[in-house]
Amino acid sequence: MKRLLVSILVVCALAGCRRDAPTQDASAAAGAAHAPEVPAEAAPQPVVLEDVVETDPRYIIGITWPDGADRYPALAAELKAYADSARAEVMQAVEALEPGASAMYDLALEFKVLADTPEVFAVAADGGTYTGGAHGRPLIARFVWLPREERLLTPDALVPDPDSWREISAYVREQLHAALSQRVDADELDPGERARVMRSAGRMIDEGTAPEPDNFARFEPVTGSGGRFAGLRFVFPPYQVGPYSDGVQSVEVPAAVLLPHVAPAYRPLFSDATAAQ
Numbered sequence: 001m002k003r004l005l006v007s008i009l010v011v012c013a014l015a016g017c018r019r020d021a022p023t024q025d026a027s028a029a030a031g032a033a034h035a036p037e038v039p040a041e042a043a044p045q046p047v048v049l050e051d052v053v054e055t056d057p058r059y060i061i062g063i064t065w066p067d068g069a070d071r072y073p074a075l076a077a078e079l080k081a082y083a084d085s086a087r088a089e090v091m092q093a094v095e096a097l098e099p100g101a102s103a104m105y106d107l108a109l110e111f112k113v114l115a116d117t118p119e120v121f122a123v124a125a126d127g128g129t130y131t132g133g134a135h136g137r138p139l140i141a142r143f144v145w146l147p148r149e150e151r152l153l154t155p156d157a158l159v160p161d162p163d164s165w166r167e168i169s170a171y172v173r174e175q176l177h178a179a180l181s182q183r184v185d186a187d188e189l190d191p192g193e194r195a196r197v198m199r200s201a202g203r204m205i206d207e208g209t210a211p212e213p214d215n216f217a218r219f220e221p222v223t224g225s226g227g228r229f230a231g232l233r234f235v236f237p238p239y240q241v242g243p244y245s246d247g248v249q250s251v252e253v254p255a256a257v258l259l260p261h262v263a264p265a266y267r268p269l270f271s272d273a274t275a276a277q
Contacts, residue, residue, distance in 0.1 A: 047076035052087075058094050059105040061087060066113045069123060075145040078152065079123060082141055083109055086129055093131035106130050109139055114220050117227045119269055120153075121145040122220055140237045140248060142218045155213040157263065164261035165211035168253060172216075172234060175251045176205045176241055183246070201242055208241035215240070222252055224271040231255050231270075 049070045052063040063083050070076040090107045097103055109127035116122075123143045130136035144153040159165060180201050184194055209215055216234050224230030231254040238244040255270040262270065 046070070046073050047080050049076055049080060052083075056094075058097060058103055059090055059107075061090060061107045063087070063107070063109045063111075065111050066123075068113060068116070069111055072121060072145055072147060072150070074150055075121065075123070075143065075152075078143060079111060079125070082125060083111075086127075086139055090129055090131055103132070104130075105132070106136075114142075115144075115223060115227075118147065120221060121147055124220060135244065138237050138248065140218060140235060142220050142235060144219065144221065153266070155216045155219065158266055159213070159258075159261045160263050161261065162211070165213060165216070168216070168258065168261060169209050169211040171253055171257055172251045173205055173209050176209065176249065177202060179249070180205065180242070201246070204239075204243070205241045208236060221269075224255070226271065228271040229255060229269050232258060 047070055049065040051065060052061055054061040065079075069079060086107055086109055090105050093105055094103075107127070107129045109125060109129075112124045112126070114122040114124050122145065125139065125141040125143070127139045128136045129139060145151075146153050159168065180198065184197055184201075189197065218235040218237075219232045220235065221229045222231040222233050231252050233250050233252045235248065235250045236242075237248055238246065241249055259267060259270055
């Protein structure tokens with residue numbers, strides 16, 4: 001019953017319904033023996049990820065977690081911090097309500113496992129929150145965890161050369177502009193209105209895909225053969241590359257396009273890594 005309620009909340013929010021080297025000699029070894037001991041870094045404490053369903057006359061909150069999301073404590077802490085931040089935003093808005101004010105704020109957030117291999121554990125967070133205004137605010141995040149390095153894979157680590165982002169950006173822009181043209185054609189607008197929409201939305205695409213790693217922070221693996229990546233899917237929330245009405249947009253960039261720019265350490269993650277070397 002709880003998961004059913006949370007699933008309803010997710011649909012509601014997404015629809016915007018409201019809302020060591022060897023020592024050189026013996027003396028060096030003796031000196032090392034008397035060096036102060038450096039305490040080992042403490043292991044991350046386990047994080048409990050439990051589904052949340054909260055109802056109140058002023059708000060509804062639903063958060064769901066997939067099985068295994070707490071397998072890596074440091075990652076679990078990142079996920080929980082994201083969820084806690086979203087909940088805190090709603091509660092802050094609730095506390096700011098005037099006594100007797102009628103409002104129904106909400107938060108619906110669902111985490112899903114996208115990839116689970118010895119090299120990568122990827123999680124998606126999707127949902128939305130409403131704290132007033134004409135419509136809700138989508139919540140979209142992606143977490144690509146490297147178990148062997150015990151850290152998140154960031155876009156600037158994946159593609160460290162700033163110039164490489166120009167080519168990736170150009171590919172993404174081309175796909176988004178093509179999708180925009182198809183949507184506008186389907187609306188059968190008159191020539192003047194079509195030109196205006198293409199100009200306005202096209203400018204948003206160009207600005208939202210400027211060749212900077214931060215613009216491509218939300219990415220997820222597209223799984224290919226043998227569990228390796230056939231490419232990456234870059235996800236863009238409303239307002240980044242289009243108006244709110246266009247919703248969430250995404251572009252799949254194949255491994256053949258990405259690999260010449262990917263840091264050598266991460267090329268084995270991709271299915272076409274051998275061909276690119």
